[in-house]
Amino acid sequence: MDTVQTLLSICGAISIVGGAAAVIVKVIRPAFQMSKRVEVLEQHDKQDYDRLKAVEDMQKQQSKCLAAMLNHQITGNGIENMKRIRDELLESIIDK
Numbered sequence: 547m548d549t550v551q552t553l554l555s556i557c558g559a560i561s562i563v564g565g566a567a568a569v570i571v572k573v574i575r576p577a578f579q580m581s582k583r584v585e586v587l588e589q590h591d592k593q594d595y596d597r598l599k600a601v602e603d604m605q606k607q608q609s610k611c612l613a614a615m616l617n618h619q620i621t622g623n624g625i626e627n628m629k630r631i632r633d634e635l636l637e638s639i640i641d642k
Contacts, residue, residue: 607635
């Protein structure tokens with residue numbers, strides 16, 4: 547009878563420890579999953595920022611080109627400036 551009671555006590559202890567471990571896992575696991583999701587979102591945020599900077603740089607180059615063409619249309623000269631800006635634009639396009 548004493549061994550049965552000891553066996554039941556051991557089983558009760560195991561079930562209590564198992565229940566506590568299950569609760570701990572259920573509490574901690576979402577925190578780790580959230581951490582992984584935040585890392586992925588931060589990576590996407592950095593990629594988006596880099597792409598926006600590239601688009602902004604390209605837009606600046608295009609604005610320079612438009613200004614040079616407008617000046618050329620108005621004055622009829624400024625060809626050297628247009629060649630320089632063309633080279634910068636081509637270099638920018640090739641690099642991307």
